[in-house]
Amino acid sequence: MSKSYGIIAEFDTPADVMAAARAVRKAGFKHWDVHTPFPVHGMDEAMGLKNSNVGWFTFIGGVTGYTSGMLMIWFQNAVDYRIVVGGKPLFSPLFAFPVSYELTILFASFATIFGMLFLNRLPCLHHPLLKNQRFAQVTHDKFYIVIETTDRQYSETETRKLLESAGSKHIEQVEE
Amino acid sequence: MASVVESKWATKGSTPKGLERQPLVLNQRSLGWISDRVASIVEGPTPKWWWPAFLISASLAGMMFAMIGYLVATGVGVWGLNQPAGWAWDITNFVFWIGIGHAGTLISAILFLLRQRWRTSINRAAEAMTLFAVACAGIFPLVHVGRIWLAPIWLAPLPNSMGIWPQFRSPLLWDVFAVSTYGTVSLLFWYVGLVPDLATMRDRATSKFRKFAYGLFALGWTGSNRHWSNYEKAYLLLAGLSTPLVLSVHSIVSFDFAVSQVPGWHTTIFPPYFVAGAIFSGFGMVLTLLIPLRTLCKLEDLITVRHVELMGKVVLATGSIVGYAYGMEFFIAWYGGNPNELYAFKNRAFGPYWWAYWSMISCNVICPQLFWFKKIRTNLVAVFIISIFVNIGMWFERFVIIVISLHRDYLPSSWGYFSPTYVDILTFVGSFGLFCTLFLLFMRFLPMIAIAEVKGVTPQADPHHPLGGAKGGHH
Numbered sequence: 001m002s003k004s005y006g007i008i009a010e011f012d013t014p015a016d017v018m019a020a021a022r023a024v025r026k027a028g029f030k031h032w033d034v035h036t037p038f039p040v041h042g043m044d045e046a047m048g049l050k051n052s053n054v055g056w057f058t059f060i061g062g063v064t065g066y067t068s069g070m071l072m073i074w075f076q077n078a079v080d081y082r083i084v085v086g087g088k089p090l091f092s093p094l095f096a097f098p099v100s101y102e103l104t105i106l107f108a109s110f111a112t113i114f115g116m117l118f119l120n121r122l123p124c125l126h127h128p129l130l131k132n133q134r135f136a137q138v139t140h141d142k143f144y145i146v147i148e149t150t151d152r153q154y155s156e157t158e159t160r161k162l163l164e165s166a167g168s169k170h171i172e173q174v175e176e
Numbered sequence: 177m178a179s180v181v182e183s184k185w186a187t188k189g190s191t192p193k194g195l196e197r198q199p200l201v202l203n204q205r206s207l208g209w210i211s212d213r214v215a216s217i218v219e220g221p222t223p224k225w226w227w228p229a230f231l232i233s234a235s236l237a238g239m240m241f242a243m244i245g246y247l248v249a250t251g252v253g254v255w256g257l258n259q260p261a262g263w264a265w266d267i268t269n270f271v272f273w274i275g276i277g278h279a280g281t282l283i284s285a286i287l288f289l290l291r292q293r294w295r296t297s298i299n300r301a302a303e304a305m306t307l308f309a310v311a312c313a314g315i316f317p318l319v320h321v322g323r324i325w326l327a328p329i330w331l332a333p334l335p336n337s338m339g340i341w342p343q344f345r346s347p348l349l350w351d352v353f354a355v356s357t358y359g360t361v362s363l364l365f366w367y368v369g370l371v372p373d374l375a376t377m378r379d380r381a382t383s384k385f386r387k388f389a390y391g392l393f394a395l396g397w398t399g400s401n402r403h404w405s406n407y408e409k410a411y412l413l414l415a416g417l418s419t420p421l422v423l424s425v426h427s428i429v430s431f432d433f434a435v436s437q438v439p440g441w442h443t444t445i446f447p448p449y450f451v452a453g454a455i456f457s458g459f460g461m462v463l464t465l466l467i468p469l470r471t472l473c474k475l476e477d478l479i480t481v482r483h484v485e486l487m488g489k490v491v492l493a494t495g496s497i498v499g500y501a502y503g504m505e506f507f508i509a510w511y512g513g514n515p516n517e518l519y520a521f522k523n524r525a526f527g528p529y530w531w532a533y534w535s536m537i538s539c540n541v542i543c544p545q546l547f548w549f550k551k552i553r554t555n556l557v558a559v560f561i562i563s564i565f566v567n568i569g570m571w572f573e574r575f576v577i578i579v580i581s582l583h584r585d586y587l588p589s590s591w592g593y594f595s596p597t598y599v600d601i602l603t604f605v606g607s608f609g610l611f612c613t614l615f616l617l618f619m620r621f622l623p624m625i626a627i628a629e630v631k632g633v634t635p636q637a638d639p640h641h642p643l644g645g646a647k648g649g650h651h
Contacts, residue, residue, distance in 0.1 A: 013645025014637060021401075037207060038372070038632035039404040040639060047401060052409035058417070072333060076341035088345050098350040098428055102357040105421045109361045109414060113368060116410035120403045123395035130396065136379035138399045139372070139628075141207035 003176040005128035006031075006148040007159055008135060009168035014040045017143035020166035021046045024145060027162055031151035035135075035144040054115050061111025062104045069100030132174050146174075200294055200633050202477040207631050210478070211376050214625045217473050218377065222620070225472060230616045236609020243603040244319050252322050254599045261582040261594040266320040268574040269604050271429055272457070273313035273611075274355060275450075275570060278422055279458020280306025281362060282490075284369070285418035288411075294486055296629040297478045300373075301469070302462050303366040304624070308614040309461070310359045312607045331356075347431035354428040361421055365414045368407075371397050372628040426454040433577065439520035440581030443508065449501035453573060456494035456540070459487050460566030465615065467560045469624075478625055481554050488553040491566060495544030498573075502541065520581055528593055529580045532572050539569025 011017040014036065021034050025048050034043055070093065077083070078091035088095070117123070129135050129146065138144055145168070147159055156173075163171050201210065247254050257264035280302040287295040321327050331352045335341050342349050375397035378390040397403070427447035434446040463484065470479040509521040524533045543565045552558045584591045618624065635643040 014639040015645030015647070018639045034401040035399040036401060036404070037211075037376075037399055038628045038637055039408050040401070040637070042639060043401050044405050049402065049405050052406045054406050054409040054413060058413045073344045076333065076335075077344050081335070081340050083340065083343070085343055085345050095345045098347075098424070098431070099344060099353045101424060102350075102353040102421075102428075105361060105417050105424075106357040109364055109417050112410050112413045112417070113364055116368075116406045117395070119406045120400075122397070122403070125391065125396045127396055127398065129398050130391075135398075139376040139379045139397075140211050141631075 004149050005174045005176045006146055006150075006154075007156075007163065008129075008132070008172060008174055009145045009163035009166070010134070010137075010170040011143040011145070011168055014043075014143060016167050017145060018043060018046045020145050020163065020168065023162065023166045024147065027153065029147055029151050029153050031148040031154075033146050035129075035138045035146060037139055037141060037143075040143075053119060054112060057111040057115025057118075058108045061115075062108035064111075065103040065105070065107025066100050068107070069103035070096055073099060128174050128176055132172075134170070134172065135174070198482060199635070200297065200480075201630060202480055205477055205634075207634065207636055210630050210634070211380070211627050213475070213478070214373075214623045214627050214630075215377060215380055217619060217624060218621060219380070223472065226616065226620065230613065233609045233612035233616060236606050237613045238606075238609075240315075240603055240606020240610055243599050243606060244315070246599060247319060247603075248324055252320065254597060256595050256597045256600055258592070258594075260585065260590050260592050261579050263320075263578050263582060264594050265575075265596055265600045265604055266316045267432075268571065268578050269607060270313050270316040271450075271574040271578075272571045273309045273316075273607065274358075274429060275426060275454035275457045275574075276461045276567075277306040277309040277313065277358070277362070277458060278426060278451070278454035279462050280304070280309075281358075281365075281418050281422040282455050282458065283462070284365060285415040285422065288415040289419060293633045294483055296626055296633050297475075297480075297483055298462065298466060298487075298625075299629070300366075300369065300622075300626040301466060301619075301624045302458075303362065303369070304615065304618045304622075305458075305461060305465060306362050307359070307366060308611050308618075309458075310355070310362065311614065312611050314355065314359065315607065315610075347428065347435045350428045351432055354425045358421060358425045361414075361418060365418055367393075368411060368414060369626055369629070370622065371395060371407075372399065373623045373626060375399070376627050377623060423451055426450040433581075438581050438585055439514070439516040440524070440577065442517075443505065445501055445504055445508070449498065449505075452494045452497035452501065453540075453570060456491060456498055456544075457566060457570035459491045459494070460563045460570065463487055463491070463559055463563035464567060467556050467563070469619070473619070473624070475625065478630060481556070484556060484559055485550070485553045488547045488559055491544050491563070492547035495540060495547075495566070499541035502537065516586060520584070523584055524576060524580050527580065527584070529576070529583070532576050532580065536569050536572040536576050539565045540573060543569065 009020065011020060017034060017036065018040060021043065024032055025046070034040075034047060036043070073096040074091045082090055084090070135144060145163065145166075147154060147163075153159070160171055205213075255264070255266065257266070280299075283295050283302040284299045284306075287299075318324055318327050321330065329336065330342075333342055344350075371394060374390050374394035378387055378394045381387040381390055427450065430446035430450035433441035434443060436442060466479055467484065470476055506521050509517045512518075523529075543562050546552045546558070546562060552562075579594050583594055631637055635641045638644040638646075640646050
């Protein structure tokens with residue numbers, strides 16, 4: 001017999017799933033999530049999520065990009081092979097700025113995306129939810145609450161009751 | 177039930193009558209309808225018009241590569257450029273294509289930061305257009321160096337065979353970094369936006385191969401709100417990064433000219449003037465592409481006449497900025513008191529290339545002024561025709577700036593007249609083939625409208641709206 005991954009409850013509207021999310025949060029669950037076809041405005045607050053940390057990755061990426069641009073140009077044109085061109089200085093932050101500016105954006109963009117993927121633990125091509133037929137509607141027009149069996153509060157009967165009372169019309173177990 | 181609640185909302189809402197927000201998706205389409213409609217373009221049978229369009233485009237693209245092969249095998253002498261016009265159609269085409277890309281980033285990033293929710297129906301296609309335009313743009317500087325197999329070494333910050341590094345005081349090198357960053361970041365931004373929709377395509381897929389292919393690129397997206405939270409922050413940050421990027425790209429492209437000493441190029445007005453022109457030309461191309469596509473792909477409820485009208489307003493605004501820049505250039509040429517500069521501008525309007533200058537003025541300055549009239553902005557045929565004139569005018573603008581400035585500079589003994597050869601012409605025509613080929617492939621294999629984003633701007637997506645399931649009118 002395969003182990004159970006968790007329980008999913010289906011909802012038809014964003015308001016219903018948001019009300020249910022508030023109830024699940026109030027009940028004190030930790031290992032749970034809301035799955036929606038598009039980001040639902042106000043859901044972070046309903047779930048009690050903190051502001052995302054992606055910005056730190058962006059910031060570090062940007063600083064790295066700017067510094068590497070300046071250092072690269074200084075090393076190449078003013079240290080390793082010095083050539084005077086048009087009587088201009090060997091190094092100046094002014095002519096090095098456009099390239100460093102572009103590298104700031106380039107590095108920050110990569111850091112943002114990889115930071116986001118890292119925080120989301122993606123790519124994750126094998127996931128119990130992806131194998132569930134019913135759950136495939138999450139990218140169409142249905143809304144789901146998923147509570148994992150690893151949550152301390154989880155109980156097969158009580159958790160189901162909670163989701164039923166929150167208004168879900170379809171609840172099922174998801175296999176690992 | 178839903179319609180009863182809807183009518184209640186409409187009458188009891190706090191917005192005064194006549195000032196209600198216009199819906200972005202017409203005919204109160206459901207969330208599921210949006211994914212069905214957009215995905216059916218990819219999943220349905222190939223439309224009849226697609227194959228002829230694809231074959232013509234692909235043949236033109238093939239012709240371009242044949243011309244490039246001839247160029248590489250023979251030398252840049254197969255083009256019409258020579259002293260004094262060492263840059264001609266190659267760089268004109270480069271600036272033309274890179275400018276077109278700017279509308280995609282403006283729509284995806286700047287309109288996002290400005291919370292213009294109407295952008296959601298057009299941003300995916302416009303961003304794809306950006307990528308393909310940048311690809312077309314990249315070809316020209318790459319092949320104009322002659323020995324293109326060495327180009328990667330010349331462009332990258334690597335020492336040449338003498339151990340000498342690239343020269344970072346040159347704006348041409350800044351341009352390499354600007355354009356390659358722009359291409360890369362546009363691709364990343366576009367891909368991040370695609371991830372939730374690829375998951376939709378994966379979940380709808382009926383064949384194993386489709387499920388695998390879309391699933392691989394969807395990265396295992398499950399619409400988790402913990403994921404959406406990081407995703408939306410990343411999207412916002414990318415929009416914030418793309419905005420200064422897109423403004424810098426055409427500024428730096430303009431430095432290629434403005435930093436030099438050539439009369440007609442050496443002006444401080446170039447960066448903002450180039451950026452406005454880029455957005456102007458890009459919106460022209462977005463309109464040229466989307467007006468026929470919305471009918472061919474039955475997307476009238478998603479890309480509405482209002483979308484077209486709003487884009488027309490952007491064309492009007494940027495076209496007027498461009499017109500102002502043309503006037504200001506002339507004024508400064510006279511007011512600056514530099515005889516060479518003044519000559520360069522007189523030569524533009526009344527010299528041997530007068531026809532190019534006046535084509536530019538009529539297409540870019542006069543034509544978009546028609547958009548002051550709502551009747552014209554909302555007439556799709558008129559908008560389509562004007563958008564084509566905008567494309568033509570903006571190509572002429574770059575030709576005017578590049579060729580007319582170069583063909584007569586300081587030394588009258590080395591003046592000349594540039595004429596294109598057939599290789600010039602066929603390479604440029606072929607680049608449209610490449611652009612259309614890529615766009616046709618895109619619309620058949622990827623959702624050309626951002627499904628998740630469009631769902632997000634419907635009333636059903638708002639948990640505080642009765643259609644989104646909110647109980648009672650107030651809260």
